[in-house]
Structures are given as structure tokens and as C-alpha cells.
Amino acid sequence: SQQGEEDPQALSIQEGENATMNCSYKTSINNLQWYRQNSGRGLVHLILIRSNEREKHSGRLRVTLDTSKKSSSLLITASRAADTASYFCATDAWGAQKLVFGQGTRLTINP
């Protein structure tokens, strides 16, 4: 079963704007990860946030984690056309040693 639920399912913005995607999950986690997938391509790991972390940055990416609400958000600042892709959150639960993915957000950046 898919543990992560992502919102919105699709997002279309203008180049240069910020994009925010949200992820909710159901069980206790060890860490939460975000992946990007370009059409027809493989999964690219973006960032990992551990359960004891609240916020993490990597370049134009900012991830937050609220374990009390079982939710995470991914913010992409100053979006570029190359950011057009599907974005997935994936949870790594304690003891499970496996990733459970959400349904993803399809992000389109319009030039």
C-alpha cells in the first residue's frame, strides 16, 4: 500500500516562482526522502530528512518535517524549466528497511 499521500497531484507555475509540495504519511518513520523523476527516466534522490530533524536545505530545496502531524513539505525556490518533473516522497519506517512511496506531484514549470 502507498503510505505517503501527496498534495497537490499536479502543480503548474511560472518560471522563477516557488513550488511547494506536501506529503502526509501514516506510521512512525526513521527518515523521509524526496525523489524526482523526469518523464520516462529513473528516480533521482533529492534530499533525506531524519525523524529528529525539522528542516533541511540543499541548494534551492527546502524540506520540512512535522512528525506530530506526520507531514512533510518540499519547497523549490526560484523554479526553472528543468525542474519540470514528478516529485515523490518516500518514507523509511523504523525496522522496515524499505521505502514506501507516495503517489507523487507532477510539477510543470512554464517558461
Added chain:
Amino acid sequence: EAGVAQSPRYKIIEKRQSVAFWCNPISGHATLYWYQQILGQGPKLLIQFQNNGVVDDSQLPKDRFSAERLKGVDSTLKIQPAKLEDSAVYLCASSGPSRGPGGYTFGSGTRLTVV
């Protein structure tokens, strides 16, 4: 370091035919995963191996899907007979020492089209 290798890259078959996918994980990775990703959805875990033993196959449609990991290295996923709804990308991943940044390394996948 070589990544997770999968073959073939693409496969088109008719319904009711059989098909097999192959995965070679990163050397030394004890855990291997097969995911199914239907167009527009997130990857769904089909089966997880630890060495050559099955850890989780709760979402594997066992009436038509089978997988094995002989000698705890390479793995093969088979579908017999295939249905139209099996059209998807099949991703293999592995984890272990020298893991990817997220702890898991994914292959490029096999895109299956059932017609």
C-alpha cells in the same frame, strides 16, 4: 562504483505471454527490492529480498508474478501470464554498505507494455 543494472530496458508483449526481468544490484548489497510503477503513480513495492530470502512479498500478485534471487546476488522477476494492467515500469533497487545518499540505489527500470 557501478549502479544497479536492469535489463531489458523496454519490452512489449501480448497479453497472456510471459516475460522476465533481470536485476544485478550493487556488489555487496544484501537487500534487493522490486517495485512496480504504473504510469501516473508512485512506485509500489512488490517484493523485498534479504540475501536470497524473501522479507516481504505481501503486494506481489503471486498467481502470476514470481521472483527469485539465487545465490543472494542477481534477481529475476517473472510475469506469467501477463495482463494489460501489468503495463508499468519495473524498478529494481538495492541497499547495503556503500549505499546511495538515501540509503537505496535504484536502477533505470524496465518499461513493460502489454498489448
